[in-house]
Amino acid sequence: MKSFPSNPPGASVRLTGEQKNTFWAAWTGWLLDGMDSVIYALVLAPAMKELLPRSGIVPSTGNVAFYGSLLFALFLIGWGLSFIWGPIADRMGRAKTLMLTILVYSVFTFLSGFAQNIDELALFRLLAGLGIGGEWSMAGTLVAEAWPESRRKMGAGYLQTGYYAGFFIAAALNYTVGATFGWRAMFFCGLIPAAVAFWVLVSVKEPALFEKTKAHADTRAPLSKIFDRGYRKRTLVNAALLTIAIIGLWAGSVYEPTAITQLALKSGHSPVQAVHLASLGTGLLSLGTILGCIILVPLAERWGRKTTLALYFSLMIVSIGLAFGWAFYLPHALLPFMFLLFFLGIGGGNFAMFSLWLPEQYPTDRRATAFAFSTSAGRFIGAAVTFLIGSLVHQMGTLGTPVALTAIAFLVGLLIIPGGTETRGLPLPE
Template sequence: MNSLTDRTSVTRRRTPLNRSQIAGFWGAWAGWTLDGMDSFIYALVLTPALTELLPRSGYAATPANVGLAGSILFALFLVGWGLSFIWGPLADRFGRTKVLAGTIFTFAIFTGLAATSHNVWELGIYRFIAGVGIGGEWALAGTYVAESWPEDRRKMGAGYLQTGYYAGFFLAAALNYTVGVHYGWRVMFLTGAVPVVVAILVLLRVKETDKWQKAEAGAARARPLREIMGPAYRRRTWVACILLTIAIIGLWAGAVYEPSAVIQLATKAGMAKNDAIRTASLATGLLSIATILGCLALPPMAERIGRKKTLAVYFAGMAIAIVGSFGWAFYLPNGLAPFIAWLFVLGFFGGNFALFSLWLPEQFETRVRATAFAFCTSFGRFVGAGVNFLLGAAVLHMHTLGVPVALTALAFVVGLFVIPFAPETKGEVLPQ
């Protein structure tokens, strides 16, 4: 009876959210959702887009050329993500909400312009600039929610926020299943221009965080990049960079190559082209639902066993799932169903990204928080771009998709040895 009373008391003591905090969260969540939708649209329309554009660019649309060009464009996109570091210092200088709206506006406009591409060069330019916008959204949305939500709710807020990106995956899959199959890849890119509306709403409806306003009013002008590289923060900055790099390699190896793998397996099973595309969309939907569940399960686990142990569980799960799906199920004679089953496991542990939305803001003070978040995520994207290019070359050289992707599981094994060097912030409040 006392236990029940205690739990009820804890529930009642949770700080209620005010209207500004609710509006701010949904603005950040919607931006992150449409960000996820935007970034995954390309993975879903990769083959039809390049099949049309390569001949217009002077290249035959062979499977090898489509695979190589796709990997190069992925790498360009990730380089754009890496350059999104510029948004962090801007947000520390001018505030979270204005710069958050700017990131959403950038990726929306240039995703829509991708629909007008006449050749692969134009598509590459549009995807590169869209990547700059997309890359900044996570850092600013995560920083905003961490600073605006009350201390007793911000941990779950990080988990809730991260579901948005994978809800975007699900939305992209649903659009591809309905719109893409019937109207083609150009219309799919046009749907990516919708977030412009969200950017306008963020500017008009979302209030700047009190923490940033107090830090801005009470401190001399900070040099955030110099600070996060200084003695106080240097170690945690580089450890976070390495851990985020590993997570990004897993995202782009597993999730982004998943539609192509499913289409290959479905075609091998005798499905027609449109049926194979629909199957890939359904598999992506399953992957997205599993990842959302992983994001929601993560904050309570991090509060119970700590940030470092939680990340170790998720990294080990990713390593096993990548090997099980791409290294084993992909090569079975009838591998479509086992591969899709493994995707659920891969998706769940892909929720490891929610930990960074929770953990990174806890490691840095307000005056440098957005810069640190943006720098750590951008570093990983630059390395991820290189890994993605190597993956494309490996696929071309080995004439198979499964083994090169399966080898990325080794990155998560390395991550298990890096995690002990990170700071444990369980039970600590967000530093001012």
């Protein structure tokens, strides 16, 4: 497997204007992806309370949680189906496919604002998930191939911050637009990424590495190439680890606004104040995650990919367990719960590891397919677990314990990590 030679130790390579433009296009698309993803979590309660009666369902607390989880499970199924973008990108190109993914999630998020019942919202979220799920793998592959080797690793960490910066944007929109104009206006904001899709179309070129290798690339079906003898184990391990990350982080981040809203109302805050506090909590979670993404790369370079991921998984076990299993049930729970959200956010920075690690494990002719498959396969299991959590919330009549149980997934992850492929010190394969 060929690799590009590393730059000499200490060499400083200046980014070209084209490389900077590629990064900002990918980062902005990822930012708006994060914004789009968390909008649903922020508007879950008010959207369910309006649409459930229109669908002939009583909008009780249990039904809001149950059907909210069902729709989010469908969203994750759409995300899981996004593996189709990988083979497209390995044939058509990274930039073109990135543009398509952004356009898809933008249009269907916008249409979600017109939903008149649960069925319509479910369909629009399923199709939005198809686009959102593809954006990460396209952006990660594009930046890894476009940036010089000496800058590529930090580029992966910086790229991942975009997703969580999107949480800030969503929180700010909810604090202003959502609190003033309601949940439909939040979905209408989803049309903004369409402008970024146009930017990608007109200004971002395909990486030179992709153009160089596509002429003599292996012509077998892309999916078969990531499961041949040399790559089967790493593909399965990567998909399993991402499944773990998805189960735990999504459970925490999706239910965080609802948990804060419940705690705020219980503490005597008004509904508008509860919306504001949920927005602040989302911002705090995002701040922690951005910090976690930034410090992950230096740690991974010092200790290796597997050891660093194990550290982040361990932090997720502790923070999820304490936040939802302990703080949520305290008499004055709001402040300690929000305090723990910051550490939950830092642990959530584990997703930056995959932006760094996945491209290092595959050559160019199958890199986007491997990235897309690994980030998508776990969404189906994540969808099932999310639905299970909603069912447990409905049956147990509480939000905290079911979400706290997702910490178990990270214990399983610690057992899987040793089977991964360590790539510290190796250049990006050609």
